[in-house]
Amino acid sequence: MSSEVLARREAVRTDRTARFERMVEIRALEDAVRGLFAEGLVHGTTHTCQGQEAVSVGVAAALRPTDSVCCTYRGHGMGMALGLTPQQVCGEIMGRVVGSIGGVGGSMHLCETSIGLLPTMAIVGAGVPVAAGAALTAQVRGTDDVAVAVFGDGAANIGAFHEGINIASIWKLPAIFICENNQYGEYSPIAATTPIANIADRAVSYGIPGEVVDGQDVDAVNAAVEAAAARARAGDGPSLLEMKTYRYAGHSRSDTAPYRPAGEFEKWYERDPINTFGARLVAEGLLADGEPEKITARVTEQVDAAVAEVKTADSPGVASMFENVLV
């Protein structure tokens, strides 16, 4: 499993066509999760990321496997972008032993240290100071690794955001704080909870660069993260990047997002990150006409096969709840 994960990690780092495929794969798995709920195969909840695939893949493309990533409970996309397989993610969602941590975590908890993915955190904002700490390790040990926190717009209003970024700034830590502004914190539109238009503007108060990035454009995300990573690796400290994106689904499985204004989804879908990137690759000649559609069909079939495989996997036994409580 580990070599496959590393190969998937490397593909996204080096190959833009692979980035397209990965975005399609993420969308396909997230769409499949809905069906799994309908079949009664998912216990608990799940938070999907349709519409935000360009952020996950653009971030992963700019990082090295030795960099650390702190991610949230909306982490299926980020995990797969970094290299987790659909089986590992779906296995965790369904609570099967083939999940990334053996099926004991559920949808919100993924981890794979070989690609730098620290345990994903289900507490809003928690990963911001944790990423500062991972960056501290790089600084103390004198490596040129960086640590990344990926969090939602809702996290920008919790104390951990302020404390974590402030510490990273005063200590000039090699960290990148990436806000996935998907326009909603749980059920609330951002304007109801945040008095400014751009969360990136908050960077000013920490004395660090802040940048608004088109989160629907995987190339733009990749370029912004690469620049922030270069700055961090050079010892020039952290950055705050705000990815403007859109959450196609509701907050969690039970939320059908009835609060969304009419036409909002349609407006964002005109700039769907997968469709626009596919068209760009065709325009650049990297893909032939009609190839994005063929890739989509093939990858979706592979994801469906992976999901079918997970359905046959075992659930963890009683002994698993006594494992890894203490080292």
Add this chain to the structure above:
Amino acid sequence: MARMRMNQAIAAAIGDEMRENPDVVTFGEDVAVAGGPFKTSDGLLEEFGPLRVRDTPIAEMGFMGAAVGAAATGLRPVAEIMFVEFLGVALDQLVTEAAKFNYLSGGTVRVPMVMRASVGAGLGFGCQHSQVMESWMVGSPGLKIAVLSGPGNAYGLTRAAIRDDNPVAVLEPRILYAVRGDVTTGVEGIIPLGQAATLASGNDITLVSCGSTVRTCLAAAGEADGWTADVIDLQTLQPWDTEAVLSSVARTGRLAVVEECPYSGGWGADIVAKVVSEAFGDLSAPPMRITAPDVHVPFGKELEQRYLPSAEYVTAQVGELLATGESPPHWWERDGALV
């Protein structure tokens, strides 16, 4: 062997671990330049430099989170919470992140961090700076909890905590920082977590103590007239040394647990429950808890002393238990106590 104050023993322990392992770092509010508000990191900045010894902003959530992230990626951070009450704003990072990362990584991520905090009453700091708050942590699987009772075990437990691969909370009674004692330094001074110390031996009762109540129990046993006691310093509350307690009670037949915390939810309830469940036949009297009342720590000197279980109070309660064979009422339950 060296003679030192408890705060010096803590600084010596951190320093010795830092000298042996470049991954050990320490930070907290005024830990570096000032040497710690209680001088528990005096001299560390000068020896190890600002990369490894840092002052943080007053931001417990932030620097506890940084400790979690640093530990999860290979360092062994020792983060100081000046007063344990300040942990309230950072509890997520300790009990919901640090304690669960090993589980939530399928055993691939370890969080070898130490959260040191000063605890307890007796110095007139008022009710927001005088609590012990073990109860915030004892019910959180994935954490170990050590409690210092003086310079002797301060050195050994602190070093063991830094070496442990789990997150460890080290609670330091503030009232003991200036107490002097003999300290066995070096690796032979390291005290394994989970191991109690039996500090006095007797025949009539087992006094189980921890932190500030250790010296209370030793003084009580010293003042006893007509009875003798085993005095056990648990040293580690999670996991605690069941064998030391059960084997003592098997011999003495009686148990008193002496705690600084309020009665409700105190750690002593677990000790009593275990003994009643597993050694009921050994008991010749009901097990007894001696605690503070379920109130806020009072500020005034006399009231604060009344609040804390004193040696005289322990002696009196034990004497009554032995005389009557029944668990005596707490002082605040007696007629006229609140006048």
